[in-house]
Amino acid sequence: xxxxxxxxxxxxxxxxxxxxxxxxxxxxxxxxxxxxxxxxxxxxxxxxxxxxxxxxxxxxxxxxxxxxxxxxxxxxxxxxxxxxxxxxxxxxxxxxxxxxxxxxxxxxxxxxxxxxxxxxxxxxxxxxxxxxxxxxxxxxxxxxxxxxxxxxxxxxxxxxxxxxxxxxxxxxxxxxxxxxxxxxxxxxxxxxxxxxxxxxxxxxxxxxxxxxxxxxxxxxxxxxxxxxxxxxxxxxxxxxxxxxxxxxxxxxxxxxxxxxxxxxxxxxxxxxxxxxxxxxx
Amino acid sequence: xxxxxxxxxxxxxxxxxxxxxxxxxxxxxxxxxxxxxxxxxxxxxxxxxxxxxxxxxxxxxxxxxxxxxxxxxxxxxxxxxxxxxxxxxxxxxxxxxxxxxxxxxxxxxxxxxxxxxxxxxxxxxxxxxxxxxxxxxxxxxxxxxxxxxxxxxxxxxxxxxxxxxxxxxxxxxxxxxxxxxxxxxxxxxxxxxxxxxxxxxxxxxxxxxxxxxxxxxxxxxxxxxxxxxxxxxxxxxxxxxxxxxxxxxxxxxxxxxxxxxxxxxxxxxxxxxxxxxxxxxxxxxxxxxxxxxxxxxxxxxxxxxxxxxxxxxxxxxxxxx
Numbered sequence: 161x162x163x164x165x166x167x168x169x170x171x172x173x174x175x176x177x178x179x180x181x182x183x184x185x186x187x188x189x190x191x192x193x194x195x196x197x198x199x200x201x202x203x204x205x206x207x208x209x210x211x212x213x214x215x216x217x218x219x220x221x222x223x224x225x226x227x228x229x230x231x232x233x234x235x236x237x238x239x240x241x242x243x244x245x246x247x248x249x250x251x252x253x254x255x256x257x258x259x260x261x262x263x264x265x266x267x268x269x270x271x272x273x274x275x276x277x278x279x280x281x282x283x284x285x286x287x288x289x290x291x292x293x294x295x296x297x298x299x300x301x302x303x304x305x306x307x308x309x310x311x312x313x314x315x316x317x318x319x320x321x322x323x324x325x326x327x328x329x330x331x332x333x334x335x336x337x338x339x340x341x342x343x344x345x346x347x348x349x350x351x352x353x354x355x356x357x358x359x360x361x362x363x364x365x366x367x368x369x370x371x372x373x374x375x376x377x378x379x380x381x382x383x384x385x386x387x388x389x390x391x392x393x394x395x396x397x398x399x400x401x402x403x404x405x406x407x408x409x410x411x412x413x414x415x416x417x418x419x420x421x422x423x424x425x426x427x428x429x430x431x432x433x434x435x436x437x438x439x440x441x
Numbered sequence: 442x443x444x445x446x447x448x449x450x451x452x453x454x455x456x457x458x459x460x461x462x463x464x465x466x467x468x469x470x471x472x473x474x475x476x477x478x479x480x481x482x483x484x485x486x487x488x489x490x491x492x493x494x495x496x497x498x499x500x501x502x503x504x505x506x507x508x509x510x511x512x513x514x515x516x517x518x519x520x521x522x523x524x525x526x527x528x529x530x531x532x533x534x535x536x537x538x539x540x541x542x543x544x545x546x547x548x549x550x551x552x553x554x555x556x557x558x559x560x561x562x563x564x565x566x567x568x569x570x571x572x573x574x575x576x577x578x579x580x581x582x583x584x585x586x587x588x589x590x591x592x593x594x595x596x597x598x599x600x601x602x603x604x605x606x607x608x609x610x611x612x613x614x615x616x617x618x619x620x621x622x623x624x625x626x627x628x629x630x631x632x633x634x635x636x637x638x639x640x641x642x643x644x645x646x647x648x649x650x651x652x653x654x655x656x657x658x659x660x661x662x663x664x665x666x667x668x669x670x671x672x673x674x675x676x677x678x679x680x681x682x683x684x685x686x687x688x689x690x691x692x693x694x695x696x697x698x699x700x701x702x703x704x705x706x707x708x709x710x711x712x713x714x715x716x717x718x719x720x721x722x723x724x725x726x727x728x729x730x731x732x733x734x735x736x737x738x739x740x741x742x743x744x745x746x747x748x749x750x751x752x753x754x755x756x757x758x759x760x761x762x
Contacts, residue, residue, distance in 0.1 A: 164524060166600035167632070170562065172524045173553035186550040190536065197538040262534040266595065269500040269528040270551040271520035440502040441457070
């Protein structure tokens with residue numbers, strides 16, 4: 161039975177994939193609306209935009225033909241950093257706020273599955289972070305134009321890959337927030353981010369002719385395992401290639417996107433499994 | 442399970458683990474109850490007796506450690522079963538950046554109610570709850586009473602068969618309490634089944650035909666209120682008018698009935714309490730001393746007396762253990 165009509169004639173449609181998607185979108189829409197009415201979000205966005213404008217002043221210190229490049233460099237550094245910081249902060253608070261403010265008590269007894277609620281929250285936050293990245297990119301574009309630079313397809317690709325990294329970090333934060341309190345969730349998420357960002361060093365050490373990993377077979381095996389279980393977030397950082405004017409091939413972008421989204425899916429499924437069993441006390 | 446059984450708890454218990462050592466905390470030890478269509482059941486108990494925990498089990502917010510719960514014949518994890526329940530949490534909190542209209546619209550979308558029905562039903566319910574003037578104001582400026590009304594409005598949106606309200610009258614001022622109580626009476630008249638928790642006994646007496654008394658996680662008494670208040674108090678009260686002479690001697694004769702107690706004397710009229718099986722003996726003695734039996738009725742406990750007796754009994758047993 162996919163529908164139920166009450167004695168008073170109110171028809172409830174709760175079953176089916178379409179209905180499930182509508183509930184996910186309802187939660188996502190509400191998550192977006194919450195941020196849209198939060199002054200703190202606009203404050204953070206404003207501060208980030210000011211930081212980008214500050215790069216104009218900074219570029220005055222550069223040599224004549226390097227002004228646009230400095231703005232470009234600064235933007236490619238600051239936008240992903242701000243987005244990751246937002247993902248950690250908002251992701252760690254995503255479920256905690258709902259439980260702490262007891263808003264979850266009024267929502268979960270409704271005919272919504274916990275998985276739908278969690279996916280809606282994730283979708284809403286990812287949408288919010290996409291809007292944030294877009295707003296900052298537009299601001300950056302203005303600053304870049306002011307300094308005689310331009311937005312190139314490679315810059316667009318760099319921003320896209322940094323967004324995929326942000327989606328991954330959001331799913332990690334969501335997983336930890338389903339398990340623990342916000343401070344611990346934040347610390348653990350930052351931990352995963354930092355390890356992921358330097359995991360390429362481990363790969364280099366494994367490949368090096370003279371290192372502890374190459375000389376001790378057991379360490380080599382441990383290194384291999386570590387490299388498999390730790391995501392390599394440097395995959396999403398193509399700032400150097402962009403600044404050097406190199407092309408980022410499409411097959412690389414596709415593979416990086418698939419890699420990032422697979423890791424995100426893994427953490428999201430883990431978060432769903434944890435949240436499904438959690439007592440909402 | 443019969444179709445008219447809306448809610449059934451069968452020996453439900455919940456044990457939490459707390460701290461690093463996983464210390465066991467038994468929030469609910471054993472609760473069994475049945476609620477049928479059209480019934481109104483009061484869930485009564487002191488603070489910390491496990492009322493809210495067991496309600497959360499019913500709504501699948503918490504997984505019970507033991508026992509089984511059936512909601513409309515299905516487990517509470519079934520979304521369609523929950524769709525037929527209207528729930529008001531204790532001290533309801535909603536997204537304070539939303540307006541009442543937005544809250545109800547959002548809830549309506551979760552229920553899968555189509556846009557046309559939501560457009561008609563949301564303002565109608567807000568109007569019924571006296572929130573028509575405030576339906577487009579953010580909740581963050583609302584008083585506790587107004588939030589409670591928003592909570593009730595969202596619980597009625599799907600026109601549910603069963604309403605589960607957790608402490609619906611707590612924290613309200615006297616006018617607010619009266620309004621909510623009247624609303625609940627109206628909902629009962631409309632045929633809604635009601636399951637609500639409270640530790641305010643007068644509210645339960647006014648609104649419920651059955652009660653379940655919970656103490657330290659155990660259902661210590663349950664059943665129809667009228668029967669519970671008469672049960673295991675097999676006493677009757679008699680009002681007797683004594684003859685003009687030898688009244689003291691007559692009283693001595695009447696109170697010689699085993700278990701009889703003189704409760705009150707006003708001139709020649711006395712009020713006696715006597716075990717019900719001893720009523721024939723009392724009437725016989727009254728005839729002997731030429732007194733007139735004016736009134737005779739089974740004595741009824743107040744809910745407060747019943748509650749105190751049951752709660753104290755359990756505490757004594759718990760203390761002894």
